Amino acid sequence: MTATNPPVDRAIGRTPPGPPRRQTPFLLAQLIRDRLSLVSSAAEQYGDAARIAIGPKTLYLFNHPDHAKHVLADNAANYTKGIGLLQAKKVLGDGLLTSEGELWRDQRRIIQPVFQAKRLAGQAEVVSQEATKLVDRLRATIGHGPVNILHELTELTLRVLGRTLLDADLSRYSSMGRSFEAVQDQAMFEMVSLNMVPTWVPLPKQLRFRKARKDLQGTVEDLVRYRDAHPTDGDDVLSRLIESTRGEADQRVGRRRMRDELITLMLAGHETTASTLGWSFVLAGQNPEVWQRLHQEAVEVLGDRPPRYEDLHKLTYTNMVLQEAIRLYPPVWILTRVARQADEIGGYHVPAGSDVLICPYVLHRHPGYWPNPERFDPERFGRDQVTNRPRYAYIPFGAGPRFCVGNNLGLLEATFVLALVARDLRLTKLPDHKVVAEPMLSLRLRGGLPVTVQAAR
Incomplete structure (x- = not known):
């Protein structure tokens, strides 16, 4: 230039x-x-x-x-x-990620209590359980060839999001990860094409997007129907959003707003944490001394038990690794x-x-x-x-009024997962796989991350 x-x-x-x-x-x-x-x-x-x-x-x-x-x-x-x-x-x-003005302030007010420290501490056990299940699944692959760890992380973060924020089982919706990929692909396509290609043009990318949009909207409607039939104590995001729309004069407007918010929450809530963990595994795996320090800290702090909320501030080096990973590859x-x-x-x-x-x-x-x-x-x-x-x-989480509302949950999840994996396992990237950063709505690992899994040593 x-x-x-x-x-x-x-x-x-x-x-x-x-x-x-x-x-x-x-x-x-x-x-x-x-x-x-x-x-x-x-x-x-x-x-x-x-x-x-x-x-x-x-x-x-x-x-x-x-x-x-x-x-x-x-x-x-x-x-x-x-x-x-x-x-x-x-x-x-008009979800929280894209809305403006008074609508955004109302949405933030509805969702904010779900991320308060007291509630977060109560959800730490759920995160620990899902992180332990991930380690068990990875351990089962030892000796059976490579595994795409990014796929596993995406599934993990969706399950955690479902249990902690929605009080729902998202594992029933197996196509959700692929649908969100199609959404990001379309958003970036429209950005680089300067909005000059209408979505009705039957390009393969646009056809995938239209199907993904329909699938995600159907998933949200299914979640809302289930919650209507199985109400909870109202502490989760899904219940809070349903309650917030009851007073809408036009129920169609309320349902659309609730759908937008849930889709946004599910996209942002799983994608950023999965990306953070993926890059952390790449960078720590390229530096054996870093992986060894992660392993030693996890052994010293956790022993052979699952992590608890009070361990979060004891896993200091684990947190330093995560912070440096998102310095180099911030998900946003x-x-x-x-x-x-x-x-x-x-x-x-x-x-x-x-x-x-x-x-x-x-x-x-x-x-x-x-x-x-x-x-x-x-x-x-x-x-x-x-x-x-x-x-x-x-x-890495933005700043000012739009500072990421879910950053503490994401860091809790990433810390527990990184500590447990480093304590029990060793992940090695396939030698012929080239790591490439893919800047979509988040900074993804293009083509996933195939690794072989070994027991920690």
């Missing part, structure tokens, strides 16, 4: 540098094939602010902790959800916003209606805050290291 020197308007701030519009074909190809390279190279060449013009779209990428703080927290009211998430609305509707790799009104970020002018990007994947590699940023080093999250970094240099 070659930098341009746009004119400076000193009354409203400078225009960020960026590649000239004649590079649109190259940039569009990057957007389609290598989105991580697009944002990484822009930050590398143009610094903490870059203006990327791609056809009719102009993207403003900001890559400094102060910029993230401004957009996500200090002036969050000026920014609505942006590119990618707008496309996801076709299946997620990019945060997209649209400016309601013109703004100034770090001295740069942002016109009203602009697409603004805060990219944790790039920010977490900022050499000004992360020495040797590409190196996997859990010691970065030792207590003395954490206190010396700006708060907004590390935002």
Whole structure:
């Protein structure tokens, strides 16, 4: 990319540098094939602010902790959800991930109590049980060839989500994981095609999406029917959402809102944790000394028993490994916003209606805050290291009002699973399998993660 020197308007701030519009074909190809390279190279060449013009779209990428703080927290009211998430609305509707304003605040108020610390502590046993079952399933594969650990993790996280948040058994819906993959594929396709291909066009990808949307909507309707017939004490998300819609003047509107929220919760609630664990296994597996320390800590803290809630803060090195894994591969790799009104970020002018990007994947590699940023080093999250970094240099769960509501449950689940697997087993990636990051709505492992399983030694 070659930098341009746009004119400076000193009354409203400078225009960020960026590649000239004649590079649109190259940039569009990057957007389609290598989105991580697009944002990484822009930050590398143009610094903490870059203006990327791609056809009719102009993207403003900001890559400094102060910029993230401004957009996500200090002036969050000026920014609505942006590119990618707008496309996801076709299946997620107005769920918590995509909704705005008063609707979003009402949804957050309904769901927030389910994630409170007291309730979370009560769900730790469920997480421990499911993590133990995962280890048992993996142990049964020893000597029987490779297993796709990412598939196992997806199934695990869906079961945990069902039991802890919905008080429901999601294992009955075997196609749910594939349906969510089709949803993400469609959202990314619409983003890179700039919404120019209607969903009714019978492309294979779009046909899969339409079937997935129908299947997910049917799953939610089935869950609601079951809960209506088998009411609980009302402490779970499903019961709370059903109760919140009883007062709707138009019951169809209430049912649609409840469906949107449940689909969003199931997607976000399982995908991010499965991705976090997948990358943790990759990175720890590439560093035998890290895996050995994980194993030793799990043996010392847990002995031969399952983990309990009070163990969460004793598994300090396990937590450091997870934090470093999501530094390098944050499940929410990019945060997209649209400016309601013109703004100034770090001295740069942002016109009203602009697409603004805060990219944790790039920010977490900022050499000004992360020495040797590409190196996997859990010691970065030792207590003395954490206190010396700006708060907004590390935002794997977002920041400000839209900080991820389920982050504590996700970290509890990931900690228990990583500790139990490292205590009892050793996972080895197949030598010929190339690990590739796939930036969809979350940062996935393309093609899964085939591993062989051995007993810990």
